[in-house]
Amino acid sequence: MASGHRALDLLATLRDRHREPVECLREPADLDRWLGIAGLGTDERARGEDLAAARELRETVNRLVRAVMAERSVDAADVRELNARAVQQPLAPQAGVGLELRWTGSVAAALAAVAREAVELLTDRDRTLIRECAAAPLCSRVYLDRSPGRRRRWCQMEWCGSSSKMQSYRSRRRDKS
Numbered sequence: 001m002a003s004g005h006r007a008l009d010l011l012a013t014l015r016d017r018h019r020e021p022v023e024c025l026r027e028p029a030d031l032d033r034w035l036g037i038a039g040l041g042t043d044e045r046a047r048g049e050d051l052a053a054a055r056e057l058r059e060t061v062n063r064l065v066r067a068v069m070a071e072r073s074v075d076a077a078d079v080r081e082l083n084a085r086a087v088q089q090p091l092a093p094q095a096g097v098g099l100e101l102r103w104t105g106s107v108a109a110a111l112a113a114v115a116r117e118a119v120e121l122l123t124d125r126d127r128t129l130i131r132e133c134a135a136a137p138l139c140s141r142v143y144l145d146r147s148p149g150r151r152r153r154w155c156q157m158e159w160c161g162s163s164s165k166m167q168s169y170r171s172r173r174r175d176k177s
Contacts, residue, residue, distance in 0.1 A: 004144035017140035
């Protein structure tokens with residue numbers, strides 16, 4: 001997970017948030033893919049209402065995370081919404097014949113797992129480690145900075161770090177000319 005936390009990775013399903021947002025959860029199959037990548041693939045396929053619920057959860061978590069990063073008070077309605085999603089029926093772990101972990105339950109249960117993880121993050125001291133990529137507003141990803149000295153600047157060095165360093169290099173070369 002690029003962000004270091006599943007709830008923060010959910011936020012990345014709306015890309016370019018600060019400029020022209022690009023929705024990555026366009027149809028239920030997109031949600032199924034994301035849940036699989038996030039390690040929460042279920043034996044049930046997502047439906048339209050699950051897709052709407054995932055987007056609502058994402059935006060609720062986004063507002064709460066952004067308030068925490070800005071050291072502002074959180075909105076009580078957002079806290080109630082997050083808590084309501086977190087108490088839904090949980091997924092049940094199952095062992096596959098190859099002893100791989102599988103989940104049984106609904107897509108709503110998978111989203112409830114993400115909501116519970118968001119509750120844990122936002123109520124833990126780790127919330128002070130939430131950062132936004134230094135490439136903002138070009139990148140709107142947030143991540144947990146667990147680097148030594150807490151000096152991580154980019155969501156991913158391969159994505160934003162390399163691009164930012166190359167832009168800085170080109171700018172310095174232009175200034176010398």
